[in-house]
Amino acid sequence: MANTAKLLHQGKRFLLNTRRQLYGLRSIVPGLSHRHEMEAMVGPLGFWKELQSYQMHTLCSLGLKPEHRLIDIGCGPLQGGIPCIRYLNSNGYTGIDIMPNRIRAAYNQISRHDLGEKNPRILYSESFGDQELTNDTFDFMWASQIIYNLNAVWIERLFAFISRRLKPGGKFLGDIYSSDFYLFKYPGNQSEGLTPYTVESLQELGKKHGLQVRSLGPLSDFQYPQRLGLRTNQLLEITHSPH
Amino acid sequence: MATSATILHRAKRFLMGTRRQIYGLRAHVPGWREHHRLEAMVGPLGYWNELQRYHLQLLQANGLKPGHTLLDIGCGPLQGGIAFIKYLEVNGYTGLDIDPVRIEAARAQVIRHNLSEKNPQLFVSSTFGQRELIDQRFDFMWASQILYYFDDATMAELLTMIRERLNPGGKFLGDTFALDHYEFRHPEHAGRYVRHTPESLQAQAARFGLKVRCLGTIGQFGYPKRLSLKTNLLFEITQ
Numbered sequence: 229m230a231n232t233a234k235l236l237h238q239g240k241r242f243l244l245n246t247r248r249q250l251y252g253l254r255s256i257v258p259g260l261s262h263r264h265e266m267e268a269m270v271g272p273l274g275f276w277k278e279l280q281s282y283q284m285h286t287l288c289s290l291g292l293k294p295e296h297r298l299i300d301i302g303c304g305p306l307q308g309g310i311p312c313i314r315y316l317n318s319n320g321y322t323g324i325d326i327m328p329n330r331i332r333a334a335y336n337q338i339s340r341h342d343l344g345e346k347n348p349r350i351l352y353s354e355s356f357g358d359q360e361l362t363n364d365t366f367d368f369m370w371a372s373q374i375i376y377n378l379n380a381v382w383i384e385r386l387f388a389f390i391s392r393r394l395k396p397g398g399k400f401l402g403d404i405y406s407s408d409f410y411l412f413k414y415p416g417n418q419s420e421g422l423t424p425y426t427v428e429s430l431q432e433l434g435k436k437h438g439l440q441v442r443s444l445g446p447l448s449d450f451q452y453p454q455r456l457g458l459r460t461n462q463l464l465e466i467t468h469s470p471h
Numbered sequence: 472m473a474t475s476a477t478i479l480h481r482a483k484r485f486l487m488g489t490r491r492q493i494y495g496l497r498a499h500v501p502g503w504r505e506h507h508r509l510e511a512m513v514g515p516l517g518y519w520n521e522l523q524r525y526h527l528q529l530l531q532a533n534g535l536k537p538g539h540t541l542l543d544i545g546c547g548p549l550q551g552g553i554a555f556i557k558y559l560e561v562n563g564y565t566g567l568d569i570d571p572v573r574i575e576a577a578r579a580q581v582i583r584h585n586l587s588e589k590n591p592q593l594f595v596s597s598t599f600g601q602r603e604l605i606d607q608r609f610d611f612m613w614a615s616q617i618l619y620y621f622d623d624a625t626m627a628e629l630l631t632m633i634r635e636r637l638n639p640g641g642k643f644l645g646d647t648f649a650l651d652h653y654e655f656r657h658p659e660h661a662g663r664y665v666r667h668t669p670e671s672l673q674a675q676a677a678r679f680g681l682k683v684r685c686l687g688t689i690g691q692f693g694y695p696k697r698l699s700l701k702t703n704l705l706f707e708i709t710q
Contacts, residue, residue, distance in 0.1 A: 318595075318603075319594075319602065319603050328587070328588045331587045331588060332582065332585070332587045332588075334587075335578060335581060335582050335587045336582055338578060339575065339578050339579055339582065342575070344571060344574050344575040344578050344593070344595065345571040345574070345575075345595050347593075347594045347595055347596075347603055349592060350587070351562075351590050352561070352587065352588045352590055353590075359562070360562050360590060362605065362606050362607055363605065363606045364605055364606075
């Protein structure tokens with residue numbers, strides 16, 4: 229029974245990989261190559277608009293208002309960033325990323341979408357923006373599919389960052405893999421460097437930083453595309469502890 | 472005598488106008504069009520590289536070091552900005568402009584010169600950054616060829632910003648027309664420019680607890696000798 233499940237999983241992964249390679253052909257099609265390049269930076273391919281709507285829907289349904297200030301941690305080529313910049317008032321959006329090529333892509337996206345007037349701040353940062361942001365604080369922090377890439381040192385830094393820079397009443401939102409996610413059931417090369425955080429382990433960490441962590445349910449409850457494996461990721465809300 | 476001076480001035484202006492129109496032909500030449508567009512945003516035409524060198528040279532001569540933070544007020548399409556971003560360390564440069572088209576051009580320049588990793592911050596602002604900069608402060612502030620557009624009220628806004636955001640030991644640098652600039656002798660754009668003098672600036676700055684010092688003409692700091700603005704006066708404002 230276990231072997232059948234594993235074979236089924238491998239078959240599914242093979243088909244998904246073939247799909248990815250077929251999508252990869254777009255990189256040589258004029259007119260589609262830019263879109264492909266952007267999607268390949270964030271993956272999965274072929275879901276740009278759905279994922280853009282999901283990010284915006286999640287933030288808005290959890291209270292983001294145009295006058296709020298948002299930091300998008302791991303903003304990449306602004307998949308969620310573009311609608312956020314449009315939605316927020318001027319000076320409301322800050323995006324940070326650790327990858328220079330993504331920062332360049334983010335700059336390009338702002339020009340392409342003619343959003344310079346909204347004064348989005350895009351920062352290359354190896355410290356979640358701590359070195360770059362002087363004393364800025366935020367109403368919302370968004371870290372989509374980032375947390376499980378952070379090792380023990382970096383997750384500590386992230387929590388310290390949240391504790392310092394989240395406004396009272398503000399929310400950090402980010403997701404972690406569900407405990408039965410395939411990378412944990414069938415570990416392979418892709419699993420390397422991923423940390424299986426749980427709500428409980430992060431709640432413990434949160435206590436050290438005066439933060440409370442709670443699960444808001446799977447991403448699929450927030451319009452994450454049902455066809456994607458990551459729909460089972462748990463969305464977390466982190467806020468300052470009440471005392 | 473006054474009449475011959477006027478005629479000479481008019482002839483010179485005519486020739487300069489013709490030169491400008493000839494340069495304008497670049498707008499129709501593929502490959503030169505974008506460069507022309509950027510130059511036309513800041514003027515004068517045909518001096519982009521010299522003026523870029525001048526900006527950096529002037530700031531360096533007045534103490535700018537790579538570790539400093541700089542606010543470039545009226546940054547336009549980053550004529551000086553590109554040189555500053557390259558020279559300064561990461562997070563050192565912030566540019567402001569009131570014109571969204573110029574900020575868009577500035578952003579495109581950052582992409583073109585592959586400088587996004589230096590984290591230059593570019594803002595459209597009509598408040599000298601007061602709404603945009605949160606609590607940021609700067610070691611240097613640079614306002615090239617814009618002070619003479621500012622009336623007393625705008626100058627007061629600028630001085631307020633300087634008082635609040637200039638680091639202790641920091642410097643604001645900016646230039647104004649020379650007192651005998653042709654605009655004041657043979658006005659071509661009546662009412663557009665404000666004639667600031669060292670005394671008027673000192674009096675105004677003193678109300679904000681700031682000190683003004685004239686550092687000479689910008690010609691002394693590498694401004695191209697062929698351009699009439701070489702006689703502009705450079706001012707330093709400190710706490």
